[in-house]
Amino acid sequence: MKYKSVFDIIGPIMIGPSSSHTAGAARIGRVARSLFNREPKWAKVSFYGSFAQTYRGHGTDVAIIGGLLDYDTFDERIIDSIQLAKKNGMEIEFIKEEAIPNHPNTARVKIGDDHGELELVGISIGGGKIEITELDGFELRLSGNHPAILIVHNDKYGTIANVSNILAKYLINIGHMEVARKEVGKQALMTIEVDENIDHSVLAELEKLENIIRVKKIVD
Numbered sequence: 022m023k024y025k026s027v028f029d030i031i032g033p034i035m036i037g038p039s040s041s042h043t044a045g046a047a048r049i050g051r052v053a054r055s056l057f058n059r060e061p062k063w064a065k066v067s068f069y070g071s072f073a074q075t076y077r078g079h080g081t082d083v084a085i086i087g088g089l090l091d092y093d094t095f096d097e098r099i100i101d102s103i104q105l106a107k108k109n110g111m112e113i114e115f116i117k118e119e120a121i122p123n124h125p126n127t128a129r130v131k132i133g134d135d136h137g138e139l140e141l142v143g144i145s146i147g148g149g150k151i152e153i154t155e156l157d158g159f160e161l162r163l164s165g166n167h168p169a170i171l172i173v174h175n176d177k178y179g180t181i182a183n184v185s186n187i188l189a190k191y192l193i194n195i196g197h198m199e200v201a202r203k204e205v206g207k208q209a210l211m212t213i214e215v216d217e218n219i220d221h222s223v224l225a226e227l228e229k230l231e232n233i234i235r236v237k238k239i240v241d
Contacts, residue, residue: 045145046072046081046128047099050088052153052165053130055239057139061132063112064089070125072145073117082115085128094149129155159201159210167196168218169239172211175232176202183230184211191223208234 054060066085068076076082080099086106087099098105106113118129126145133139142155143165153163156171163169174180181200188195194216202209219238228236 043080043084043099044094044149045126045147045151046084047088047092047094048149048151048165049128049130049141049143049145049153050085051091051093052088052143052151052163052239053132053139053141054089054091056141056156056171056237057132057137058237059134060091060109060111061089061139062110062134063114063132064106065114065116065131067116067118067129067131069118069120069122069127069129072126072128073119076115076117081128085130086111086113089130089132123154156210158203161201161210161212162197162199163212163239164197164214165239167214167216169212169214170219170224170227171237171239172213172227172233173235174209174211175234176204176206176209177232180209180230180232181211184213184227184233187223187226187230188213188215191220193217193219193223 064086066082068081072081083099083102087096087102090102090106092099092102103113124144124146127142129140129142131138131140140157141153143151143153145151151165153161153165155161172184195213196216197214198212200209200211224236224238227233
């Protein structure tokens with residue numbers, strides 16, 4: 022893996038002993054919160070690999086919950102995040118999984134409330150950087166380090182081109198883009214990382230396109 026700067030090695034400004042186990046975990050939780058767009062009423066977090074072995078000692082548990090509360094990596098409230106979440110009425114369950122993951126620092130986060138649920142798998146790849154590898158059953162690769170939009174759509178001809186045309190119209194540059202689908206002709210997930218935050222008016226225009234089911238934004 023190549024690092025662009027010394028900060029990629031030592032990690033971000035953070036609370037906790039480990040950029041991988043603490044800062045990365047907080048970012049995984051915060052991406053889940055961003056996608057869910059509200060504080061969940063319950064959270065079930067499964068830890069795999071080294072996360073499962075050391076999550077208490079390295080603060081991975083409080084970091085994940087801190088992210089779900091929308092705390093940044095340097096927020097001192099992360100230390101007390103579990104107590105603060107429970108005070109808000111959040112039910113929390115941690116599960117130590119025995120399965121061997123593809124990456125040692127892997128967490129599956131399932132959250133929800135009376136209005137819906139969300140499930141994602143995230144890995145902490147070092148220096149506080151993360152990748153989201155699964156979202157509600159769709160395989161993807163999302164870094165969480167750039168503004169991004171996730172578009173659930175019908176797997177129909179021309180849908181990707183229509184989305185790209187709107188982004189081009191507003192001079193929005195695409196840094197990374199991929200599409201995942203569970204079955205040909207059914208629902209698909211478009212993941213687009215861009216160079217700048219996208220205005221809500223652009224998201225509204227995307228939502229009006231034919232075959233678009235849902236549009237979600239992640240802000241860096």
